[in-house]
Amino acid sequence: MDLTKLSTETRNSKSMLLDTMSVAEILKLMNSEDQTVPQAINKQLPQxxxxxxxxxxxxKKNGRLIYLGAGTSGRLGVLDAAECVPTFGTDPSMVQGLIAGGQSAMTVAVExxxxxxxxxxxxxxxxxLNANDAVVGLAASGRTPYVIGALKYAHQVGAVTVSIACNQNAEISKYVDYPIEVVTGPEVLTGSTRLKAGTAQKLILNMISTTSMIKLGKAYQNLMIDVKPTNDKLVERSKRIIMQATDCDYQTAEKNFIAADEDVKVAIIMTLTGVDKTEAIKNLQKNNGFVRKAMKED
Structure with missing residues (x-):
């Protein structure tokens, strides 16, 4: 294992005197370095x-999205997968995160x-895992054996494979259909890839899950219309989404939200078109859950 060839493991010339810097100087440096991350991602947007x-x-083939990684990379995948459930109303099996060592590795490293x-x-x-699934392997170094093993197996079963690494010519890129290499460079604290590399991975995961869900009909305008009202805050957010989508008042939004059995999509169609819950659901089903298309049924 030769870490000297990995840019994420090299020393950052700007932080060589890190231990002598003031708090303000450290914060300024970290903020400055973090600003380079979106620029690095921009170069990889086509991938x-x-x-x-x-x-x-x-x-669309009823496949699943499986994130997979070790350490920080694995934790970020688990986090993004978990957030899809309340944000987009997905079944927990639709987007899943695997971390080397299992769930206990979320808080304690597994040797x-x-x-x-x-x-x-x-x-x-x-x-x-089957051929309808997609596997995204995450490794800042680009060489994590756990991820390589996963991508090799995913390829064997015919699943779509994607890699996200933070080094150029990453080892994991050799095993995937869609390699993404965001070169974030040396960290302020040498080798601490939970910093810029982790930020880059998080931003890309945001892009993958959010864009995919929008294109599956889980947004209307810029509103998250498949949100699950699992607590008081989300109940109120759901009513507010109905108000924003339809320009109705709070009382109308609340009434239709309740009539729609707390389904925001259904309530929006009911409010905008005047149809009842049954008709709204039927129109949504005919149009694969897309609100704009469902409204044209009437």
Whole structure:
């Protein structure tokens, strides 16, 4: 293992005296370095676009999106997967996150888990990975054995494969259909890839899941209309979304929200077209959940 060739492991010339800097100087430096991340991602947008288009196709075949990584990378995948459920009303199986060492590795590092080439294959077999699925392997270094093992197995079963690395000519890029290499460079704290590299991965995961869900009909205008009202805050947010989408008052939004069995999409169509819940649901189903298309039925 030669880490000297990885830009994420090299020393940052701007932070060589990091331990002598004031708090203000450290914060300013970190903020300055973080601003380079979107610029690095911008160079890879065509690769991200290609991957997202393919992931959308997999979803339309009832496939799943599986994020997979070790350490920070794995945690970021688990986080993005978990957020899809309340934000987009997805079934928990639709977007999933796997981390080397299992769920306990979310808080405590599991010795040697990321160095196993076979562990990820076992994890994917438990999920019954198939050719309709998409697997996104995350590794800041671009060489994590757990991720490589996963991508090799995913390729064997015919699943779509994507990699997100933060080094150029990453090892994991060799095993995927859609390699994404965002070169974020040396970290302020040498080798601490939870910093710029982690930020880059988080931003790309935001792009992948959000864009995919929008293209599956889970947004109207710029509103998240498949939000699940699982607590008081989300109940009120749901009513506000109905108001914003239809320009109705609070009382109308609340009435139609209740009449729609707390389904925001259905309530929006009821409010805008005047149809009842049954007709609104039928129109949505005919149009694969897209609100704009469903409204043209009337």
């Amino acid at each position: 991200v676009e290609a991957a997202v288009n393919k992931i959308i196709q997999q979803f 040697g888990a990321e160095d196993s080439l076979s562990l990820a294959e076992e994890d994917l077999k438990k999920l019954k």
